[in-house]
Amino acid sequence: MTLERAQWRTVGRSYRIPLPALAAAALGLVTLALGLVFFVVPNDANQGFSQRIFYFHVSIAFTAYACFALGAWKALVHLWKRDPRADLESYVAVHQGLIFGSLVLITGSIWAKISWGHWWIWSEDELVLFLVLYLFYAAYFMLRFSVDPGPQRANLSAVYALFGVVLIPVSFLAIRIASGFIHPEVFTRHGPNFGGWILAGYCVSQVAMLVLAYTLYRVELSGKRLDERLRGLREALA
Amino acid sequence: MTTAETYVTAAYCTVFAVVLVYVVIIALKLTRLEREVDEIEERVEAEPAAEREPAHVG
Numbered sequence: 001m002t003l004e005r006a007q008w009r010t011v012g013r014s015y016r017i018p019l020p021a022l023a024a025a026a027l028g029l030v031t032l033a034l035g036l037v038f039f040v041v042p043n044d045a046n047q048g049f050s051q052r053i054f055y056f057h058v059s060i061a062f063t064a065y066a067c068f069a070l071g072a073w074k075a076l077v078h079l080w081k082r083d084p085r086a087d088l089e090s091y092v093a094v095h096q097g098l099i100f101g102s103l104v105l106i107t108g109s110i111w112a113k114i115s116w117g118h119w120w121i122w123s124e125d126e127l128v129l130f131l132v133l134y135l136f137y138a139a140y141f142m143l144r145f146s147v148d149p150g151p152q153r154a155n156l157s158a159v160y161a162l163f164g165v166v167l168i169p170v171s172f173l174a175i176r177i178a179s180g181f182i183h184p185e186v187f188t189r190h191g192p193n194f195g196g197w198i199l200a201g202y203c204v205s206q207v208a209m210l211v212l213a214y215t216l217y218r219v220e221l222s223g224k225r226l227d228e229r230l231r232g233l234r235e236a237l238a
Numbered sequence: 239m240t241t242a243e244t245y246v247t248a249a250y251c252t253v254f255a256v257v258l259v260y261v262v263i264i265a266l267k268l269t270r271l272e273r274e275v276d277e278i279e280e281r282v283e284a285e286p287a288a289e290r291e292p293a294h295v296g
Contacts, residue, residue: 049242050242050245053245057249102256103256106252107253110249111245111249113245114242114245216260220264227271230271233278237278237281
């Protein structure tokens with residue numbers, strides 16, 4: 001193994017919460033959220049049963065934003081401290097953001113079909129801006145895998161991930177300035193736009209999605225680190 | 239089942255399916271890593287102890 005490659009091999013980070021405990025918490029919270037959504041919360045007065053998509057759709061959207069923000073934060077840590085662990089963490093966070101972003105687009109399209117009668121409307125800013133954010137981060141992988149592993153790839157990826165974070169508030173605010181069809185506003189300036197069991201259902205769903213995303217992040221990170229260590233061992237034995 | 243119920247079920251099933259596919263991909267990756275560890279173990283066991291470089295501790 002060359003010195004440069006050896007320097008860019010990452011070592012594990014110790015976490016306070018063990019992975020099995022996180023996975024169990026994610027399973028419990030998702031089950032509780034599903035129970036609340038389907039058996040406890042009442043139907044919305046305006047949208048009826050179809051509003052139940054929002055418990056997961058909104059939670060998944062905020063989770064995707066959180067993943068992209070984490071990816072940007074880790075990218076900043078990498079550029080700041082030159083910590084190779086932060087590069088891998090940034091990559092995994094962006095990957096998670098893309099998975100949750102795909103779910104936002106799919107669940108949002110399903111809701112749009114029920115409420116608006118269309119799967120997708122190109123004239124709607126909030127839909128197009130989220131798609132722009134999604135495609136921007138999809139291009140992150142094209143950039144990353146077009147450069148050989150090493151400091152250059154890590155630096156380019158970090159700068160790109162950092163720029164993308166600007167699109168998050170733009171995408172979030174687009175829902176407020178939407179003018180054509182009405183995209184429901186879950187949060188207004190005065191707080192959540194609902195209360196009682198609906199608020200409880202949303203809060204549990206949000207926590208469940210965040211814990212699920214963090215669990216998947218940790219699982220993927222462990223796999224990637226193992227992969228790197230094995231590659232290092234292989235090269236050392238060759 | 240009403241149209242709204244069908245669509246809501248489809249949305250939640252999609253979320254479940256995506257997470258399940260992700261778990262399957264991770265499981266496949268773990269299987270590959272396990273196989274690679276086995277290969278490395280076999281190579282280390284096959285190599286005579288004298289040929290191995292001494293490990294530097296500390």
